[in-house]
Amino acid sequence: xxxxxxxxxxxxxxxxxxxxxxxxxxxxxxxxxxxxxxxxxxxxxxxxxxxxxxxxxxxxxxxxxxxxxxxxxxxxxxxxxxxxxxxxxxxxxxxxxxxxxxxxxxxxxxxxxxxxxxxxxxxxxxxxxxxxxxxxxxxxxxxxxxxxxxxxxxxxxxxxxxxxxxxxxxxxxxxxxxxxxxxxxxxxxxxxxxxxxxxxxxxxxxxxxxxxxxxxxxxxxxxxxxxxxxxxxxxxxxxxxxxxxxxxxxxxxxxxxxxxxxxxxxxxxxxxxxxxxxxxxxxxxxxxxxxxxxxxxxxxxxxxxxxxxxxxxxxxxxxxxxxxxxxxxxxxxxxxxxxxxxxxxxxxxxxxxxxxxxxxxxxxxxxxxxxxxxxxxxxx
Amino acid sequence: xxxxxxxxxxxxxxxxxxxxxxxxxxxxxxxxxxxxxxxxxxxxxxxxxxxxxxxxxxxxxxxxxxxxxxxxxxxxxxxxxxxxxxxxxxxxxxxxxxxxxxxxxxxxxxxxxxxxxxxxxxxxxxxxxxxxxxxxxxxxxxxxxxxxxxxxxxxxxxxxxxxxxxxxxxxxxxxxxxxxxxxxxxxxxxxxxxxxxxxxxxxxxxxxxxxxxxxxxxxxxxxxxxxxxxxxxxxxxxxxxxxxxxxxxxx
Numbered sequence: 286x287x288x289x290x291x292x293x294x295x296x297x298x299x300x301x302x303x304x305x306x307x308x309x310x311x312x313x314x315x316x317x318x319x320x321x322x323x324x325x326x327x328x329x330x331x332x333x334x335x336x337x338x339x340x341x342x343x344x345x346x347x348x349x350x351x352x353x354x355x356x357x358x359x360x361x362x363x364x365x366x367x368x369x370x371x372x373x374x375x376x377x378x379x380x381x382x383x384x385x386x387x388x389x390x391x392x393x394x395x396x397x398x399x400x401x402x403x404x405x406x407x408x409x410x411x412x413x414x415x416x417x418x419x420x421x422x423x424x425x426x427x428x429x430x431x432x433x434x435x436x437x438x439x440x441x442x443x444x445x446x447x448x449x450x451x452x453x454x455x456x457x458x459x460x461x462x463x464x465x466x467x468x469x470x471x472x473x474x475x476x477x478x479x480x481x482x483x484x485x486x487x488x489x490x491x492x493x494x495x496x497x498x499x500x501x502x503x504x505x506x507x508x509x510x511x512x513x514x515x516x517x518x519x520x521x522x523x524x525x526x527x528x529x530x531x532x533x534x535x536x537x538x539x540x541x542x543x544x545x546x547x548x549x550x551x552x553x554x555x556x557x558x559x560x561x562x563x564x565x566x567x568x569x570x571x572x573x574x575x576x577x578x579x580x581x582x583x584x585x586x587x588x589x590x591x592x593x594x595x596x597x598x599x600x601x602x603x604x605x606x607x608x609x610x611x612x613x614x615x616x617x618x619x620x621x622x623x624x625x626x627x628x629x630x631x632x633x634x635x636x637x638x639x640x641x642x643x644x645x646x647x648x649x650x651x652x653x654x655x656x657x658x659x660x661x662x663x664x665x
Numbered sequence: 666x667x668x669x670x671x672x673x674x675x676x677x678x679x680x681x682x683x684x685x686x687x688x689x690x691x692x693x694x695x696x697x698x699x700x701x702x703x704x705x706x707x708x709x710x711x712x713x714x715x716x717x718x719x720x721x722x723x724x725x726x727x728x729x730x731x732x733x734x735x736x737x738x739x740x741x742x743x744x745x746x747x748x749x750x751x752x753x754x755x756x757x758x759x760x761x762x763x764x765x766x767x768x769x770x771x772x773x774x775x776x777x778x779x780x781x782x783x784x785x786x787x788x789x790x791x792x793x794x795x796x797x798x799x800x801x802x803x804x805x806x807x808x809x810x811x812x813x814x815x816x817x818x819x820x821x822x823x824x825x826x827x828x829x830x831x832x833x834x835x836x837x838x839x840x841x842x843x844x845x846x847x848x849x850x851x852x853x854x855x856x857x858x859x860x861x862x863x864x865x866x867x868x869x870x871x872x873x874x875x876x877x878x879x880x881x882x883x884x885x886x887x888x889x890x891x892x893x894x895x896x897x898x899x900x901x902x903x904x905x906x907x908x909x910x911x912x913x914x915x916x
Contacts (some may be wrong), residue, residue, distance in 0.1 A: 293726045508785035510770050514763040521761040525775045526749035
């Protein structure tokens with residue numbers, strides 16, 4: 286039934302439904318504030334998407350995706366911060382023309398590694414390459430030595446902890462615990478007003494669909510099947526002539542780059558970047574989004590991220606101290622009762638009924654989105 | 666006895682092979698030679714080191730000392746996937762197949778093309794692949810089950826599928842670890858028939874306990890005991906060797 290190298294017919298319908306939901310339904314029904322919240326949530330969907338490839342298909346659980354989210358986010362934020370720190374904007378500082386936090390930390394010249402980030406082209410390349418190469422190094426060091434499973438997960442956590450400590454400790458260069466705030470313009474275009482938020486939202490959705498297509502391509506390639514095969518019988522793949530380590534490194538790098546794009550989108554849409562999105566806790570939350578959406582489902586990752594974040598926002602507004610327990614409980618419930626998350630519920634309970642309805646009546650594709658979101662509720 | 670250059674006509678030459686696990690020598694100073702187009706069966710009591718020998722040849726376990734030459738290439742220094750590329754195929758004791766993939770996809774993954782990351786991304790399922798998969802599926806009696814998920818197969822069918830996955834690689838040396846273990850009588854007969862058909866133009870190294878099956882297929886038998894060769898030769902010779910009767914066949 287594979288119609289082309291990206292999707293088959295039912296997947297195409299799923300992608301179109303998601304597109305209608307994100308491009309039409311949400312912008313038409315939500316105010317700009319809420320839409321910007323969705324934009325923030327969707328930045329995590331990039332991470333969740335990467336985890337589907339790396340964890341869902343490849344079986345490589347990374348509990349340190351915040352590292353790559355952070356690297357991408359900081360690259361973008363450095364560009365925006367430099368632009369916001371023009372001499373005119375910073376003339377009250379003792380050293381005008383450098384970011385404010387550097388001035389507060391008695392740094393008197395722009396550090397060397399900051400300089401290239403005044404170029405947007407360099408920044409975009411860095412958003413992809415810095416996390417990609419970092420993941421390549423970690424992946425090579427781990428997978429060539431056959432480190433996997435729990436050990437790999439723990440090491441990724443350690444990396445997340447190390448990077449957080451590094452960012453917080455080097456506050457003259459990174460903005461420390463406060464992160465990089467007061468980001469204003471992108472090539473002179475103000476990113477803060479409402480209409481800019483709307484444009485950025487659509488830009489982000491566009492990027493998300495590019496990533497979805499890349500994930501779909503990987504999934505439908507032989508590489509996607511090798512990842513599944515490796516997850517099940519690593520030795521069989523190895524003794525069929527494949528270098529298992531190289532495939533793991535590839536999956537890990539894809540996940541890292543997706544996460545980094547999400548991080549860059551975060552800096553653009555939310556207007557700041559801080560170490561609180563880099564460490565262990567956010568990294569684990571990102572894994573939960575994937576688990577709730579269904580770790581084998583590319584589209585499920587997007588719905589799972591949206592659902593958990595909506596729940597987080599509404600619940601933490603009402604019961605701030607209970608939210609973390611709720612999140613933990615949700616994760617346990619999903620793993621125990623619905624190992625394939627929302628996508629599993631959809632495939633096992635909803636789809637068969639819809640198929641039954643379609644065979645007796647004409648299909649109504651728009652209805653799918655609503656029911657998929659509504660049917661998500663029992664997952665909590 | 667033979668140090669240095671071994672005669673070229675051997676497909677596989679194992680010499681002075683030793684592996685020790687924390688001082689325990691699972692394989693101890695083992696030497697044997699396999700000819701082109703030979704079916705060699707390794708028998709021996711549990712713990713004799715049979716599976717370890719296959720592990721050493723295919724690179725799953727690294728030898729402590731000794732050499733394994735395949736077509737003149739030293740395998741002990743190569744990585745597993747490189748050993749596969751030189752033409753060694755290995756079937757594991759328990760059926761080692763991919764449950765979440767279909768029979769077709771299981772076979773396709775073993776098709777020897779697009780084994781690099783980039784090659785796998787750009788791999789296309791063309792006519793050559795499809796024809797070869799169908800051809801092998803017919804050989805392993807799974808022609809009608811190509812689109813079935815592999816976890817729905819019976820135990821015997823899973824064993825055949827893994828044999829098929831090796832066939833599609835077209836190795837020069839095929840190593841099978843207990844291919845008929847756990848099979849029904851009719852499945853055994855079919856497997857023997859299958860093996861007799863696939864051994865053309867290749868050598869096969871088989872570990873098996875089923876003596877009837879061994880008699881059916883073996884050209885030559887090697888009896889292992891405590892990591893060393895106890896006896897070697899034709900089935901008749903081995904069967905009548907008093908040492909073999911004592912440690913293995915007598916029971």
